[in-house]
Amino acid sequence: MANGAIGTATATTGARVVSEDDVIRVEDLKLSFYTTLGVVRALNGVSFNIPRGKVIGVVGESGCGKSQTGLAIMRLTPGRIEGGRILFREFNAGEEIDIVQLDKNGPEMRKIRGNHISMIFQEPMTSLNPCYTVGYQIEEAILLHQTQDKAEARRRAVDILRKVGMPNPERIADSYPHQLSGGMRQRAMIAMALSCTPTLLIADEPTTALDVTTEAQILDLMRELQHEIGTSIMFITHNMGVVAQMCDEVAVMYLGRIIERAAVDDIFYDPKHPYTISLLRSIPRLGVARGQKLESIKGTVPDPYSTVPGCPFHPRCPAAIPGLCDAVMPDEVFVAGSRTHTVRCHLYT
Amino acid sequence: MATAAGELPKAARGKKQEDVGQIPQWKLMVRRFSQSKLSVGALIVLGFMYTMMIFSDFIAPYPHDALDSNNAFAPPTQIVWGPEGPGIYGLKQELDIERFQWIYTPDPSTIYPIRFFVQGHEYYFLGLFPSRLHLFGVEAPPEANAKIFLWGADKEGRDLFSRVLKGSQISLTLGFFGVFLFVVIGSIVGTASGYFGGALDNLIQRLIELIRSFPDLPLYMALAAAVPLTVPVTVRYFMITIVIAVVGWTGLAREVRGKVLAFRSADYTAAAIAAGASHWHIITYHLLPNAMSHIVVVGMLAIPGAIGLETALSFLGLGILPPAVSWGVLLRDAQTVQAVVTYPWLLIPVILLIVTVMAFNLLGDGVRDAVDPYA
Amino acid sequence: MLSFIARRLVNMLFLLIVVSFVGFWIIQLPPGSILDVQIQRLRMQGGSLPESMIQAMRERYGVDDPFYIQYWKWIQRSLQGDFGTSFETDQKVAERIYNRLGISFGLSLTALLFTWLVAIPIGVYSATHRYTWPDYLITFIQFLGLSIPGFLLALVLLIMASRLWDQPIGGLFSPQYADAPWSLAKVLDFIRHVWIAIVVLAIGATAGLTRIMRANLLDVLNMQYIQTARAKGLKESTVIWKHAVRNAIHPLVMALGTTLPALVVGETLIAIILSLPTIGPLYLDALRSQDMYLAGTILVMLSALLLIGNLLADLLLAWVDPRVRLE
Ligand SMILES: Nc1ncnc2c1ncn2[C@@H]1O[C@H](COP(=O)(O)OP(=O)(O)OP(=O)(O)O)[C@@H](O)[C@H]1O
Ligand code: SF4
Ligand SMILES: [Mg+2]
Secondary structure, X not given: OHHHOOOOOOOOXXXXXXXXXXXXXXXXXXXXXEEOOEEEEEEEEEEEEEEOOOXXXXXXXXXXXXHHHHHHHHOOOOOEEEXXXXXXXXXXXXXXXXXXXXXXXXXXXXXXXXXXXXXXXXXXXXXXXXXXXXXXXXXXXXXXXXXXXXXXXXXXXXXXXXXXXXXXXXXHHOOOHHHOOHHHHHHHHHHHHXXXXXXXXXEEOOOOOOOHHHHHHHHHHHHHHHHHHOOEEEEEOOOHHHHHXXXXXXXXXXXXXXXXXXXXXXXXXXXXXXXXXXXXXXXOOOOOXXXXXXXXXXXXXXXXXXXXXXXXXXXXOOOOOOOOOOOOOOOOEEOOOOOOOEEOOHHHO | OHHHHHOOHHHHHHHHOOOXXXXXXXXXXXXXXXXXXXXXXXXXXXXXXXXXXXXXHHHOOOOOOOOOHHHOOOOOOOEEEEOOEEEEEEEEEEEEOOOOEXXXXXXXXXXXXXXXXXXXXXXXXXXXXXXXXXXXXXXXXXXXXXXXXXXXEOOOOOEHHHHHHHHHHHHHHHHHHHHHHHHHHHHHHHHHHHHHOHHHHHHHHHHHHHHHOOOHHHHHHHHHHHOOXXXXXXXXXXXXXXXXXXXXXXXXXXXXXXXXXXXXXXXXXXXXXXXXXXXXXXXXXXXXXXXXXXXXXXXXXXXXXXXXXXXXXXXXXXXXXXXXXXXXXXXXXXXXXXXXXXXXXXXXXXXXXXXXXXXXXXXXXXXXXXXXXXX | OHHXXXXXXXXXXXXXXXXXXXXXXXXXXXXXXXXXXXHHHHHHHHOOOOHHHHHHHHHHHOOOOOHHHHHHHHHHHHHOOOOOEOOOXXXXXXXXXXXXXXXXXXXXXXXXXHHHHHHHHHHHHHHHOOOOHHXXXXXXXXXXXXXXXXXHHHHHHHHHHHHHOOOOOOOOOOHHHHOOOOOHHHHHHHHHHHHHHHHHHHHHHHHHHHHHHHHHHHHHHOOHHHHHHHHOOOOHHHHHHHHHHHHHOHHHHHHHHHHHXXXXXXXHHHHHHHOXXXXXXXXHHHHHOOOHHHHHHHHHHHHHHHHHHHHHHHHHHHHHOHHHHOO
């Protein structure tokens, strides 16, 4: 029993179906920040895979490590990767590369970044460099990975701007970011990210900063382009509504771990983990009687400098089993009768 | 499950750590400040210097203005160990005809002992209590040329150590008061300008723009030159303080104004206005406390510049004027390379000045980092 | 853009008028005038001075006129390029100033160039190698440079130069070259004389700019668009130099407006120690001898320089930053 205590629970990969057709497989990824106030363990053994051509939603409360997971795949995190593997496969049945082993600023990694894996960030207002035109910033990526020809790069940049639904792509290409609205800038970011037709797109809350109408348009656009190009998307959000609209599968994160992973329908109609259940209860839905109170998840996320013994969710869990949950870390297991739905909770072991 | 606790070192460590969110703000500041060894060191150095300054008349063995032609440019005195503890030799003064310099040779026949807590010239401790007690002095008959010059003597044979101590009374305080004054002016004007806005704000902004249209140093020089040469030292001291403040406040006023504008539009200010709070109440309870840490940091960081400025003005003969002494006045003797190469001890005020200015800079940096770690 | 410049120019002109008025007022504040100083000197030299002669001098210099008339006369003549006759030397103010302004300007521009060439690369290095020992070293040196007032540094460097490297001290030329025509030897001699001045002049500003550059770059490196640039797969050096430095350079450009006049006058103290014939010592002399036309003219000229510097900095900023440009 004692062996199951935190920090030693690593036997998770056994529970996953390893598919030949995953673009990325993250195995037991550990990431820490060494700050003056102490060590922050941001990721404590994250494992998941992204199948080719699928959209995976990654959800969880603020600070649970969603962005850091994405940045770790890009090797752009300022933190230190302390263990685990990130296996990236560019083609079907191609060779797998362990991104963790690459030099983060080396030529191999730079060849992957922006070319095979690209990323969109949350803040469209600040994601584009104010000193260069939008077109120039897109061309930069194309010139780096696709062609040496400036005119060709320019043509492709305008093309992709047209593709993301920009009304007047030539003019937009010559505009500076501050001349565009937030939605337009996010479109420009998407254009930049897709300009090299990447295998994987990591979208870190791409619509959080936008208003609802613009959000819907951007989501539609992403879905459309995803179908067209066949890019896999790791879609980071904390909006369950967006998940329902966008994603094929969902991974739920809590304190630097994935605690439940299933197809989108399973998550919404048959959630298993108490955290997922409360997460779903905390969103308003049509059909719920007026006046009925929305639930919030009790308690707050423990501060990142300390480590909670046992299941990290137990201080807030309504179903916690005394003596077990506060001492032993649950392993990731398949939900009975499913080959895709995994959960990390003692209720299901 | 009692076993589990013993096997969870990480969890234990997590518990021992204090919850950062529950420590009062000032304690966090003190903790952050004390983490910076350099700043703490600077604080200690400055504490020492200011203590020396307070006791300067007691520590100084001679009056700062005691002329002594027998000891013009006498080098720092060599201290020897005699039968009665530490002592010094008398000096023989000769003129080097070729180079036209005084040459001093110690006369080892007699050792004049150094005594502690001796009676000497009269002074007023803190300007209030008359006293003759001095930390140390040399026991020698008046006819023997045996004086202790820890840091040598200047061209008039005045003890540089005593003069530097005396000078610290001006150099360590004038810049300080100048900054204090401009912080007060800057905060008041900036707050008024940001809070009341309108014509007042406009007027103040134009005034600031005007002052800032002059280059700093020439303006300081012109203002200092406008102080009449004939006024007594104390008046001159305050005039120069005002000169420093008159130009310095503009930058701070602009920053405070910006802060006040931001706070004014904040919700809690709006709430306070809605609740019928008076202007005075809003300014003193809501705006100032918020801008305070910033004001303190700006002030701290401005002190070294003000000290340097006083020295520079005095060095140029526009600030403090002889016979009063400040470090800048002392530096006038070190103006020519010739003098400094021949009498290197004249540079001691430079060293002290550098140490002081650096210590204030380090202290200011430490305070800034402690108050606002994200700045 | 053109209307922006026009508006700025008008505003500047207006400010300059007020500045000249206030500046002149400050300069004439001290009681007495250079005339008193001169009369005293003449008396000491040659015994009695006829009252009528004193009166003639008073009238000639307009000493007894009220302030605003003095100002008006001074301004009128200034606008015609005649800055008056110096009380002290009877030389034309304009000549005295132009002679020295040239040297001041040359020195300051060289120092400015030096400042930028050194500060930017060092600031960038320091910011991108944070918490390494070179960064600590740079921070330390920079701290010294900022903390030690320039004239003290000049003293120390001078002693070192004269003692250790046997460098000439003070002046612009060695005596044998002073009146010689320009030659390679003369140029070398000139460099040997002024390098200390340039280094000392530049060191404070360099330290300041390095610090600003480092801080800004650190800020900019935290911006999202830097991540975007990295996420494209750009080389780290491209990310730094093309995407970060370009954005971090604004405050440096803005500082340009104040750096130039600061350098021009910053040498006051240094020029005294190094006995360089620049504008600073002239200004000091004029102030101390209450030569108000000369002092007033220099003060206003320096202010004009500051305002022009600011305007140039703004234009340069518009050139660097599209957000400013398109406003
Ligand atoms: N630069 C950093 N230094 C120290 N700790 C960091 C740093 N960046 C992130 N962290 C820590 O890593 C953890 C995960 O952060 P992350 O940004 O991945 O959260 P997130 O799930 O994306 O949250 P959000 O929804 O707010 O974006 C946080 O607890 C945070 O404290
Ligand atoms: S393991 Fe226990 S505490 Fe954790 S979620 Fe499951 S029931 Fe709750
Ligand atoms: Mg995030």
